Amino acid sequence: MRLLMSGSKSGGHLPQLWVGGALTAIVLITALVAGFWTPYPADQQSIIDRLQGPSMAHWLGTDLYGRDILSRIMGGAQTALWVGMAAIGVGLAGGLPLGLAAAMNRNGLIDTAIARGSDLIFAFPALLTAVLIAAIHGPGMINVIVAVGIFNIAVFARVVRGAALSIMARPFLQAAIAIGRPWPSIALVHLLPNIAGVVAVQATVQFAAAILAEAALSYLGLGIKPPDPSWGKMLADAQTLLYLSPMQAILPGLAIVWTVLGLNLLGDGLRDALDPKLRSLRAV
Amino acid sequence: MAGFISHRLMMLVLTLFVASLVVFWVLELLPGDAAQLLLGTEVQPDTLAAIRAQLGLDRPALLRYGDWIGGLLTGDLGDSLVYGIPIWDMVRDRLAVSLPLAVMAFTIATAIALPVGMVAAMQRGRLTDLILMGFAQIGLAVPNFWFGLLLILVFAVLNNWFNAGGFPGWQDDPVGSLKALFLPALALGVSEAAILSRMVRAAMLETLGEDYVRTARAKGLSISRVLFGHTLGNAMIPIATLMGLQFAFLVAGSVIVENVFYLPGIGQLLLKAIFERDLILVRDLVLMLSGFVIVLSFCVDIAYGFIDPRLRRTQ
Numbered sequence: 001m002r003l004l005m006s007g008s009k010s011g012g013h014l015p016q017l018w019v020g021g022a023l024t025a026i027v028l029i030t031a032l033v034a035g036f037w038t039p040y041p042a043d044q045q046s047i048i049d050r051l052q053g054p055s056m057a058h059w060l061g062t063d064l065y066g067r068d069i070l071s072r073i074m075g076g077a078q079t080a081l082w083v084g085m086a087a088i089g090v091g092l093a094g095g096l097p098l099g100l101a102a103a104m105n106r107n108g109l110i111d112t113a114i115a116r117g118s119d120l121i122f123a124f125p126a127l128l129t130a131v132l133i134a135a136i137h138g139p140g141m142i143n144v145i146v147a148v149g150i151f152n153i154a155v156f157a158r159v160v161r162g163a164a165l166s167i168m169a170r171p172f173l174q175a176a177i178a179i180g181r182p183w184p185s186i187a188l189v190h191l192l193p194n195i196a197g198v199v200a201v202q203a204t205v206q207f208a209a210a211i212l213a214e215a216a217l218s219y220l221g222l223g224i225k226p227p228d229p230s231w232g233k234m235l236a237d238a239q240t241l242l243y244l245s246p247m248q249a250i251l252p253g254l255a256i257v258w259t260v261l262g263l264n265l266l267g268d269g270l271r272d273a274l275d276p277k278l279r280s281l282r283a284v
Numbered sequence: 285m286a287g288f289i290s291h292r293l294m295m296l297v298l299t300l301f302v303a304s305l306v307v308f309w310v311l312e313l314l315p316g317d318a319a320q321l322l323l324g325t326e327v328q329p330d331t332l333a334a335i336r337a338q339l340g341l342d343r344p345a346l347l348r349y350g351d352w353i354g355g356l357l358t359g360d361l362g363d364s365l366v367y368g369i370p371i372w373d374m375v376r377d378r379l380a381v382s383l384p385l386a387v388m389a390f391t392i393a394t395a396i397a398l399p400v401g402m403v404a405a406m407q408r409g410r411l412t413d414l415i416l417m418g419f420a421q422i423g424l425a426v427p428n429f430w431f432g433l434l435l436i437l438v439f440a441v442l443n444n445w446f447n448a449g450g451f452p453g454w455q456d457d458p459v460g461s462l463k464a465l466f467l468p469a470l471a472l473g474v475s476e477a478a479i480l481s482r483m484v485r486a487a488m489l490e491t492l493g494e495d496y497v498r499t500a501r502a503k504g505l506s507i508s509r510v511l512f513g514h515t516l517g518n519a520m521i522p523i524a525t526l527m528g529l530q531f532a533f534l535v536a537g538s539v540i541v542e543n544v545f546y547l548p549g550i551g552q553l554l555l556k557a558i559f560e561r562d563l564i565l566v567r568d569l570v571l572m573l574s575g576f577v578i579v580l581s582f583c584v585d586i587a588y589g590f591i592d593p594r595l596r597r598t599q
Contacts, residue, residue: 127537131566135566219427
């Protein structure tokens, strides 16, 4: 908190943190509310109400099957956040121990193996991994999570390794090593709390990336299966209706931009708050 | 330098080899096999056996892997399961769409990102910087396929200046083909420009903070003189690296945009191959795209080594 206070005095860059936090909080609340209430069930069809414009009954109108667009956007928020959280969970579960192991075994066999493994994963953009998985199992939410999660493992392993190495050069950690504290204790007591900030920043960035990936894969028909609501799928459905109902192609896209922008701003703001030295270098 | 290149070359071959193993074995994990997927579950066992024998699926996986790699090395990508024609013929036609699209998108991205990033760095902390980087921040959040849809909406649906999609073919209508690639390239390029411009700004600021720049400024040189005379060349090193890597991801990103604009490129072929369960085609295309990313990273590494001797010494 002290960091946030001092930042606000000196820089004026912290609006990012607050704007990003506010945008993200709204999405989070929307997703939470969608868990127990939406104006209509997100997959409820009503052919006589199809392609209606905004009205009191349907605030954002209806789609080709008469489904309420607001309800589907709310449901889409829930889907996006689930995929994002699960992909981060997979990434952290794999990347955190690998990154710590690599840092502690600097330039050793484990470190080299993890570095080469990460290189290999980076050679397959998450989209290609998802394509491979979809070729085997067909489309589905789990496939998106696995594809983005695998990519995240490599990202987190690399970030954790870098952050841990910089902490390991500090005197307090050298002292802990010198007095012979066991490695698991060093990792848990000294390294983890000190790299938590960096990991949190990366997590918000990867969260945003996961939401974009989910939208793209669902748009291609490789992600969330109908009738589950997904912003990407809504855009795919809207493409054939561009002439009839252009708003349908705009609203889910705005929801994606809102969410990703919020998370990116939050990530940048957190980074600046945690490391004021970087502020002058960062893009706003 | 020779040691640096040979080390990198060795890593390139190793990475390509492991990537090919991953692609092959991931698709080997399939429940059933390519013949089963192709014919469905209702097929007679003898028909299945005949097709499996025809496709060579009755042979051990290791031999099939060897055949596949041997074929790739001699330029034989095999035949499509669904269409029965050589995959190379299908890929060649598609490359004529995908490669120009990637080059156009990259040109657009560079043309936007370089000046935007430089101006933002020069105007650091001022209103211009704030506005430009605000746009970049929004650009990062806009999915390229949605931006493509908006472009179709504005330029094809509302104004009829461009076709909403499709590709007439280079031989039939070169100008029309170029025009057909413009909106997709814009959709891809603007999204990339958002990423690149932030990187350009950061690289410029880092270079502008160097001691020699301070000295040049202290001598009384104007900021633009320092920028063009001293910093641009140095800042271009990381920028060029990032651009190389971005180009690789642009090719992968075109998978989505090609489907937005119904362009008959590699991306559309890949998606078709998945839905038609043409596994041999999927395997070749995924390896080709990831191989492209790997080779491009290698080229960037080598170029970087040439430009920055410090990097060679650390190897």
